[in-house]
Amino acid sequence: MGDTLRKYGLFINGKEVNSISGKTYIRENPATEEPLAEIAEGQKEDVDNAVKAAKVAFEKWSHVSPSERAKFIYRLAELMDARKNEIALINTLETGKPVRESRVVEVGASVRTMEYYAGAATKLNGESMSISDDQITITLREPVGIAAHIIPWNFPLLLSFWKIAPALAAGCTIVLKPATDTPCGIVEFARLTAEAGLPEGVFNVIPGKGSVAGQALIEHPDIGKIAFTGSTEVGKGVMKTASQGIKKVSLELGGKAPCIVFDDAEIEDSVEANLRGGFFNQGENCTAVTRLLLHEDIYDNFLSHYIDRVKKIRMGNPTEEETEMGSLVSKAQFQSVKSYFAKGIEEGASVLCGGGRPKQFSKGYFFEPTVLADVKPSATVACDEIFGPIVAVMPFKTEEEAIQIANDTIYGLAGGIWTQNLKRALKTAKAVKAGYLWVNTYGGIIPETPYGGFKQSGIGKELGSEGIDQYLDTKAVNIFIGDKIPRWYKG
Numbered sequence: 001m002g003d004t005l006r007k008y009g010l011f012i013n014g015k016e017v018n019s020i021s022g023k024t025y026i027r028e029n030p031a032t033e034e035p036l037a038e039i040a041e042g043q044k045e046d047v048d049n050a051v052k053a054a055k056v057a058f059e060k061w062s063h064v065s066p067s068e069r070a071k072f073i074y075r076l077a078e079l080m081d082a083r084k085n086e087i088a089l090i091n092t093l094e095t096g097k098p099v100r101e102s103r104v105v106e107v108g109a110s111v112r113t114m115e116y117y118a119g120a121a122t123k124l125n126g127e128s129m130s131i132s133d134d135q136i137t138i139t140l141r142e143p144v145g146i147a148a149h150i151i152p153w154n155f156p157l158l159l160s161f162w163k164i165a166p167a168l169a170a171g172c173t174i175v176l177k178p179a180t181d182t183p184c185g186i187v188e189f190a191r192l193t194a195e196a197g198l199p200e201g202v203f204n205v206i207p208g209k210g211s212v213a214g215q216a217l218i219e220h221p222d223i224g225k226i227a228f229t230g231s232t233e234v235g236k237g238v239m240k241t242a243s244q245g246i247k248k249v250s251l252e253l254g255g256k257a258p259c260i261v262f263d264d265a266e267i268e269d270s271v272e273a274n275l276r277g278g279f280f281n282q283g284e285n286c287t288a289v290t291r292l293l294l295h296e297d298i299y300d301n302f303l304s305h306y307i308d309r310v311k312k313i314r315m316g317n318p319t320e321e322e323t324e325m326g327s328l329v330s331k332a333q334f335q336s337v338k339s340y341f342a343k344g345i346e347e348g349a350s351v352l353c354g355g356g357r358p359k360q361f362s363k364g365y366f367f368e369p370t371v372l373a374d375v376k377p378s379a380t381v382a383c384d385e386i387f388g389p390i391v392a393v394m395p396f397k398t399e400e401e402a403i404q405i406a407n408d409t410i411y412g413l414a415g416g417i418w419t420q421n422l423k424r425a426l427k428t429a430k431a432v433k434a435g436y437l438w439v440n441t442y443g444g445i446i447p448e449t450p451y452g453g454f455k456q457s458g459i460g461k462e463l464g465s466e467g468i469d470q471y472l473d474t475k476a477v478n479i480f481i482g483d484k485i486p487r488w489y490k491g
C-alpha cells in the first residue's frame with residue numbers, strides 16, 4: 001500500500017510539517033475501502049504553533065490594503081480553477097462523491113465564492129453620521145483577528161471557502177481544522193497558498209480529532225472568532241466553549257428540510273428538482289429534502305414519476321464522469337443510515353425503493369437512493385437528521401396542515417415550495433420557519449445570498465454581505481468639531 005499512499009502534513013506558517021508528536025493516521029477511500037492517505041494528526045501543541053503563526057501574520061495581513069487582499073484572493077481562485085481536475089479527484093477519493101459534483105460544486109462553487117469575496121474586500125465601507133453641529137461620528141470596520149474554522153466532512157472544500165474567502169477579505173488570519181475523514185483536499189489547497197505567495201501564517205490547517213485539535217483550537221485565548229459547521233450536538237458544545245472567552249461564534253448546524261408540493265405544481269420539474277433535493281451528495285447534505293410533503297390530489301401521480309426516476313439514478317464508481325451517486329463517506333455513516341432505515345420500517349414505513357447496498361457493489365459504503373412512504377410526522381425518520389439518501393414522503397390536505405408539518409421540527413435550515421400561485425408561494429414562504437427557501441426550484445446556494453439556519457439549525461449567516469460582517473468589528477469614532485467642550489462641572 002505504501003507506494004500509492006498520499007501523504008499530508010499539517011500546514012503551519014506557509015509550510016507543510018509533521019505533527020510534533022509524529023502521530024499520523026490513515027484515511028481510507030470509502031468507495032473502495034482501500035487506504036488512501038496518511039495524514040499528520042495535530043494535537044494541542046500543534047494548534048498552539050498554528051495560532052502563534054496566525055497571530056504574527058495578523059499584524060501584517062490586517063494592514064495589507066483591501067485591494068491587495070483582493071488580488072491575493074483572485075490569484076487563489078485562479079490557481080484553484082487551473083487545478084480543478086486534480087483537486088476534484090482527491091475530493092472524490094476522500095468523500096466518495098461523484099467527480100462531476102466535486103468539480104462543479106466543491107471546486108467550482110468554491111472558486112465563485114472566492115471571486116465574490118475578492119470583490120467584497122474593497123467595499124468594506126463604514127458609515128458617517130452627522131450627530132449635531134458639534135459632532136461627527138464615523139464607523140471603522142476592523143478585522144476581528146484570528147478565525148478558527150471547523151469543517152464537517154460532507155463538503156470539505158465548499159464549506160471551507162464559505163469561511164476562508166470572507167475571512168481573508170476582511171483581513172483576518174485563519175487556523176482551519178478539517179473533519180478527520182476529509183483533510184486531503186484542503187491541505188492540497190494550502191499548498192496552493194504557498195504557490196500564490198500568500199504571506200506565511202495567514203492560512204494554517206491542522207488535521208486532527210475534533211475532541212483534541214478542534215477543542216484546543218476553539219479554547220485558544222487568541223482566537224477572535226469561531227466559524228463552525230457540523231452537527232447541532234457538537235455545535236452546542238462549541239457555543240459553550242466560545243462563551244468562556246466571549247468569542248464571536250457562527251454555527252451552521254443540522255437540518256431536516258421539508259419540500260411542500262401543492263396540487264397546482266409543475267409535476268415534471270418538481271420531480272426533477274426533488275431528485276437533486278433528496279439525493280445530491282448521497283443525501284449527505286444539510287439542506288437535503290428529507291420530508292417530501294405532497295398534496296393528496298397529486299400524491300399518486302407525483303410518486304409514480306418520482307420513483308421511476310429515482311430508480312434510474314446512476315450509482316457507480318465516483319471517479320467516473322457519468323456516475324450520479326457515489327458512496328457514503330464512511331463505514332460509520334453507512335451503519336448509521338442503515339440503522340435509521342431499519343428504524344423507519346420498525347415504526348411502520350413502507351419502502352417505495354432502495355434500502356441498502358446495491359448488489360453490484362461488493363465493497364464500498366454505497367447506499368441506494370431510498371424512499372419511504374406511510375411515515376408519520378412523529379416517526380424517527382421524520383424527525384432526526386439522517387444525513388443519507390433516505391426521503392420520507394407524507395401526504396397533506398390543506399395549506400395549514402403542510403405548514404404545520406413543515407415547522408414541526410427542532411431544525412429550520414432550508415425548505416422548498418412548489419406552486420404556480422404566487423400568493424400561495426409567498427404566504428407559504430413567510431410561514432415556513434427556515435433560513436433558506438427555494439420556490440419552484442431546489443438546491444444551489446449562491447455566494448451572493450445570506451445562508452444560515454433558524455432554530456437549532458444555527459446562528460449567524462455565511463455568504464452575502466452578512467457573511468463578511470462575521471469577520472469584522474465595528475468601531476464608532478466620535479469627533480468633536482464644536483468651538484468649546486460644554487462645561488459639565490460648574491465649580
Ligand code: NAP
Nearest residue numbers: 151152153179180209210214215230231234252253254286
Ligand atoms: P460533527 O460531528 O459535528 O463535526 C464537525 C466538525 O467538528 C468536525 O471537524 C469535527 O471533527 C469537529 N469537532 C468534533 N468535536 C469537536 C469539539 N469538541 N471541538 C471542536 N471541533 C469538534 O459533524 P460531521 O459529522 O462532520 O458533519 C455532519 C453534520 O454537519 C450534520 O449534522 C450536518 O447537518 C452538519 N452540516 C451543516 C451544514 C450547514 O451549513 N448548516 C452544512 C454541512 C453539514 P472530527 O471530524 O474529528 O469529528
Ligand code: MG
Nearest residue numbers: 152230231234
Ligand atoms: Mg460527526
